[in-house]
Amino acid sequence: MELAIFIVLAVLAISSAVVVITQKSPVYSVLALVSTFFALAGIYVLLNAYFLAMIQIAVYAGAIMVLFLFVVMLLNLKEQYYVENPKKIIGGVLGLAFVFALLFPIFEIEKNLVPESQMPVGDAYNIGIRLFTDYVFPFEIASIILLIATVGAIVFTKKHS
Template structure:
């Protein structure tokens, strides 16, 4: 029962944050709301006993990619004076196409039979220890090759960046 309540709270948090992300007029605030969505999704991963995915989601998406998005948005220096003129015809077409998509999705959901609730299986498939043992026992060579490729890509990026 507790996991259902946590699931519902995380789902409401994800949906509410996604709506706020879309409704926000400031791009920085929109990115911050997207970070909240990523944290809610990580909570869902933890409920599914996939702690590694939750940690990777927080580190990679909420950490690195969102910082990159914030950096790009702040680097672009979006001001209201430089904003292009709004085309109301395009906005009308967007509202019509979005409403059509919503109607199609609602029609599809109404015709789909309701599925029976799925019981979560508790196991070790999503745990970090099991993943690490599989990674370092069965896939050592591909793991090391990928690390060398990443290292060579970083060296190449530094060389290209220092060329000027």
């Protein structure tokens, strides 16, 4: 049952990822990427990472992709469907080679998932406790990074007088 759900989600994720890089129109690419993120959120749930599944939907599929969609529509890229690279096939071959290069180490892993009883559930309670005790310094740094990014984005798009 779990395997069947995994396969459905994986096929959805991979096929919409392929749509992302093959579509001519950026709007369709953004929508396909949203569907990839939703499928990945489902897979996080299968891995007992409930908090991250929620964050994946809220931050990635919600905030980040809306930002992408805004920019795509703001730029109004009509007639911007560039002549794509004729050497595209090289990129495809490189990608396949990449998959094969990484396949061998993956299927040699003998350790499997620990049984569910030995795994702390990745819910907001457990993650929050770790975040505000062991990881409180990186957490504060992350807030500074977000502040700097906000200021940086405003400075970049500001009109220069």
